[in-house]
Amino acid sequence: MNTRPLKAAVLGCGVVGTEVVRRLHETRAALADRVGAPIDIAGIAVRDLERPRDLGVDPALLTNDPLELVKRDDVDIVVELLGGIEPARSLIVAAMEHGASVVSANKALLGEYGSVLHETAARHGVDLFYEASVAAAIPLLRPLRDSLGGDDVTRVAGIINGTTNYILDRMTETGGEFDAALREAVERGYAEADPTADVEGTDAAAKAVILASLAFHTWISPADVYREGITGVTAEDVADAGRQDCVVKLIAILERAGGQHGIQARVHPAMVPRTHPLADVKGADNAVVVQAAGAGQLLFRGAGAGGIPTASAVVGDVVTAARKRLLGHQETFTRATATGRGIPMRELRSRFHLSVRVRDSTAALDDIASALRMNDVRVDSVQRRHTAETDTWVLVTEESRESDLLSVVNSIAALPSVAGRPRFMRILEPVAHSAVVG
Numbered sequence: 001m002n003t004r005p006l007k008a009a010v011l012g013c014g015v016v017g018t019e020v021v022r023r024l025h026e027t028r029a030a031l032a033d034r035v036g037a038p039i040d041i042a043g044i045a046v047r048d049l050e051r052p053r054d055l056g057v058d059p060a061l062l063t064n065d066p067l068e069l070v071k072r073d074d075v076d077i078v079v080e081l082l083g084g085i086e087p088a089r090s091l092i093v094a095a096m097e098h099g100a101s102v103v104s105a106n107k108a109l110l111g112e113y114g115s116v117l118h119e120t121a122a123r124h125g126v127d128l129f130y131e132a133s134v135a136a137a138i139p140l141l142r143p144l145r146d147s148l149g150g151d152d153v154t155r156v157a158g159i160i161n162g163t164t165n166y167i168l169d170r171m172t173e174t175g176g177e178f179d180a181a182l183r184e185a186v187e188r189g190y191a192e193a194d195p196t197a198d199v200e201g202t203d204a205a206a207k208a209v210i211l212a213s214l215a216f217h218t219w220i221s222p223a224d225v226y227r228e229g230i231t232g233v234t235a236e237d238v239a240d241a242g243r244q245d246c247v248v249k250l251i252a253i254l255e256r257a258g259g260q261h262g263i264q265a266r267v268h269p270a271m272v273p274r275t276h277p278l279a280d281v282k283g284a285d286n287a288v289v290v291q292a293a294g295a296g297q298l299l300f301r302g303a304g305a306g307g308i309p310t311a312s313a314v315v316g317d318v319v320t321a322a323r324k325r326l327l328g329h330q331e332t333f334t335r336a337t338a339t340g341r342g343i344p345m346r347e348l349r350s351r352f353h354l355s356v357r358v359r360d361s362t363a364a365l366d367d368i369a370s371a372l373r374m375n376d377v378r379v380d381s382v383q384r385r386h387t388a389e390t391d392t393w394v395l396v397t398e399e400s401r402e403s404d405l406l407s408v409v410n411s412i413a414a415l416p417s418v419a420g421r422p423r424f425m426r427i428l429e430p431v432a433h434s435a436v437v438g
């Protein structure tokens with residue numbers, strides 16, 4: 001091999017960056033064989049130069065001046081693992097302006113600025129890869145973009161946040177508390193620097209935007225994604241789900257709807273029947289079911305967070321970028337062609353699990369029945385749960401318009417026979433079912 005070594009600048013050396021640096025360093029010879037040239041680390045940008053780091057590389061590679069690093073003429077590939085919007089966005093743009101290809105795991109940035117960053121990459125004739133940004137180690141974006149590029153994807157549904165899956169799994173398996181499970185997820189390196197993004201569903205919503213761009217060739221905005229996090233999910237909700245032979249999961253669903261470039265995108269907790277392929281996804285794993293016209297139903301499943309699994313996808317992108325670099329190719333595949341229209345949640349059809357605490361059981365049942373009739377919502381099942389402390393009616397509705405279901409919730413909340421606002425959760429439909437009104 002007599003090709004010049006390629007140079008990669010790594011921005012960020014936290015949970016993911018540390019494992020990327022280790023992998024690039026420790027498997028340098030094997031990667032060189034696969035690529036056709038060695039990939040050397042040009043520098044590693046961090047915030048705090050004093051922090052002890054066990055990387056096994058020359059400490060002189062560390063710098064706290066990422067801009068100087070990305071502007072270096074000898075850098076071929078910039079690997080952005082800082083997280084957040086700024087300075088990540090400006091550094092990526094500077095890297096592209098200086099002719100470097102970019103690999104990133106930053107879903108927050110790509111969800112917000114993916115379309116613009118692709119245009120910048122194309123303008124400067126460089127590549128932009130971000131396989132690790134959705135579902136970490138699971139090869140998902142490349143299959144959507146390439147292998148399914150000739151098919152028509154109609155629906156993408158899955159678990160795309162490891163932290164919330166870890167928390168909900170702990171709550172299901174051990175009856176454990178939300179806060180303790182979140183602390184564990186942070187300690188294990190699954191959570192974002194600010195875990196609010198995980199538990200409020202913002203992280204999953206950004207990933208949903210990226211998935212929509214590749215599955216439907218259409219960019220939507222994170223604001224188009226209906227979003228509910230898991231902070232309101234209680235041990236009682238988890239127990240209710242168990243009684244229905246379901247588990248609670250934070251689910252992302254994307255569907256084509258409402259004509260050309262219409263996309264219904266949502267992230268919310270749902271009761272998932274135990275027979276559903278998403279129900280037994282454990283810990284910080286992710287799983288995504290893709291429905292395509294020709295390919296049918298495809299399931300992608302594996303590690304959805306954590307330093308080592310995420311580094312696998314990042315280094316995979318570095319290898320691809322390095323190969324392209326040597327061949328003098330730039331990939332143009334990733335530019336979605338259209339800007340989409342988000343379809344509002346109220347146009348969707350759902351089934352609700354409703355849990356209504358009552359003051360007067362008989363009167364409440366009559367009142368609830370008339371609230372359902374008034375909004376044209378029918379129920380599949382009604383059960384009374386009576387303990388020394390509480391008296392509760394549990395209803396599972398038939399599939400109805402979201403707007404009608406929410407009216408039912410509001411009407412029930414106002415009834416004098418009812419104690420407080422009913423708790424409700426959507427029930428995930430079987431995988432082949434499309435619940436969107438066209």
Ligand SMILES: NC(=O)C1=CN([C@@H]2O[C@H](COP(=O)(O)OP(=O)(O)OC[C@H]3O[C@@H](n4cnc5c(N)ncnc54)[C@H](OP(=O)(O)O)[C@@H]3O)[C@@H](O)[C@H]2O)C=CC1
Nearest residue numbers: 012013014015016046047048081082083105106305306310
């Ligand atoms: N953790 C995970 O499981 C996954 C994470 N991701 C994404 O990967 C990216 C990195 O995540 P993660 O490794 O967990 O994050 P960390 O918070 O662990 O690491 C961030 C790193 O960036 C450095 N950094 C932050 N700001 C600056 C700055 N202004 N200048 C120089 N260095 C800076 C920090 O430096 P210092 O060390 O000095 O503090 C740290 O090394 C994020 O976009 C995240 O969303 C994607 C998939 C999975």
Ligand SMILES: N[C@@H](CC=O)C(=O)O
Nearest residue numbers: 161162163190191192
């Ligand atoms: N915080 C994220 C990390 C991976 O994308 C998650 O928990 O999924």
